[in-house]
Amino acid sequence: MPPKSATTVRQRRIARKLRAWRIDRGRTLDQVGSQLRWSESKLSRIERAESGVGPAEIIALATILGVDDAERDRLVQIARVSSTGHDLWGPYGPESLRGEFKDFVEDEAEAVQVRTVESTLITGLLQTAEYAEALVRAWDPGAAEEVLAQRRQLRQQRQARLDAPEPLKLHTILYEPTMTVPIGGNAVMRRQLEHLVERSEAPNITIQLLPLSVGAFPGIGASYHLIDFTEGCAGAAYVEALQDGTYYEDEDELSAYTLAFDHVRKLALDPAESVRRISEIGESLA
Known part of the structure; x- marks a missing residue:
């Protein structure tokens, strides 16, 4: 995993969940990547939070892996919030929240x-x-x-x-x-x-x-x-x-x-x- 400063906590959480989906279903990087026509390295970077991932990619992975709609939609919402850059904690300076x-x-x-x-x-x-x-x-x-x-x-x-x-x-x-x-x-x-x-x-x-x-x-x-x-x-x-x-x-x-x-x-x-x-x-x- 890259240094934490390179990614947000939400991006890392999305990456962990995507990896868990794949592993829980006994699928390899190559198997999932081939179905989506993604390279194995692309999927690997996504699962390590080295590449950003948006709602479309999450929906595609959820479809291939048979993830239920409610679980898929929760992760899509996290991705949408992450992509907006909206920060509830922005008003707090480093002396309060570091x-x-x-x-x-x-x-x-x-x-x-x-x-x-x-x-x-x-x-x-x-x-x-x-x-x-x-x-x-x-x-x-x-x-x-x-x-x-x-x-x-x-x-x-x-x-x-x-x-x-x-x-x-x-x-x-x-x-x-x-x-x-x-x-x-x-x-x-x-x-x-x-x-x-x-x-x-x-x-x-x-x-x-x-x-x-x-x-x-x-x-x-x-x-x-x-x-x-x-x-x-x-x-x-x-x-x-x-x-x-x-x-x-x-x-x-x-x-x-x-x-x-x-x-x-x-x-x-x-x-x-x-x-x-x-x-x-x-x-x-x-």
Whole structure:
């Protein structure tokens, strides 16, 4: 695959899906290319996101491979949006939305589900305004007010998907220390934990707490996000770091993070017990 800077996240997603269509049906590059009168190298470049592909090519491939109309049309729509160059996130400068975090945010906006494991902080989609503000000001004390305003707006725009007509599903696993770090002070943390309890009532939000008593667990110390375009099937993963993060699309990497998530999910308290424990911790923050 070429450097990520050479393609957009949507183009890479289209390429992966086209390759998956072909492989799932047991067809070779040569077989499909011959039917379409394309060279094998042309199809190979398309599947590696080295060549652009539009709705006409997607429809042709879907027809040859017997892809159902609904699945075909979803990919055609992604290609149409990609070709317009329309960027929902254009208003945000690099101080608010940089590098591979932008890839993550773009995919999150089109995902059906996001699964996260958080070792240190409450996941961004469930942060209160006060908690997020305390984080931003501690993280970047010298940030201009314009940047702070952009970050507030970005958080609100991302969180709005949880309450959209077709809401994003969120399954977050929070390590117990995320509940006890007094971000913004006890009052802010207490309100943050109350917010988690309130949001857990939404049918599209699942919150699990991973207790300290489990000891070591897969991925301990890491915080990561799995982005699912088909529920339960990761299409990408984002691992947080100091300035930006690392965005993974390779199948082997995705398998490793998916396996780690599944292990941690089984170690964590069930959702009902998690909410009870979160409430207890919140009540202790007098």
